[in-house]
């Protein structure tokens with residue numbers, strides 16, 4: 001899909017296509033649509049990220065809370081979005097042993113209790129051991145710093161999903 005096609009989309013089509021670039025936050029695509037035309041993938045991505053950066057902290061935390069836990073209940077129940085299912089599978093999280101899954105659930109619960117939002121990490125770039133290591137490490141970070149880190153991961157996930165949608169596998173992360 002080229003950027004001319006993107007710029008020609010009406011509101012409904014644009015939100016249909018880009019509504020899950022940021023997990024379960026179609027409002028972001030809806031808000032960004034009115035800023036078209038976009039010069040290229042990077043420009044579209046820049047507008048999506050600028051919307052996130054401009055939100056108050058409560059809004060940013062709301063975006064994080066739209067993310068399903070890694071190897072959590074939604075994965076077990078099969079209620080993940082298609083993108084999230086693919087990402088979690090590619091990270092090797094769909095066939096963990098019971099003990100590994102329990103360990104992650106405990107760490108996720110500790111993380112959520114401390115920060116008030118779920119642990120978010122671009123799973124596609126990761127694997128079970130790295131997820132556990134990062135979760136244990138970030139659990140000890142100061143809240144303000146952790147919010148920034150988590151939003152950075154949301155952007156990495158968004159970048160990868162956009163690149164898939166527009167077929168431009170840009171190397172930059």
Ligand SMILES: NC(=O)NC1=NC(=O)NC1=O
Pocket residue numbers: 023067068069070083084085087088118119120121122123124157
């Ligand atoms: N809590 C999360 O990090 N969730 C996710 N990361 C991904 O890359 N996909 C997800 O669903």
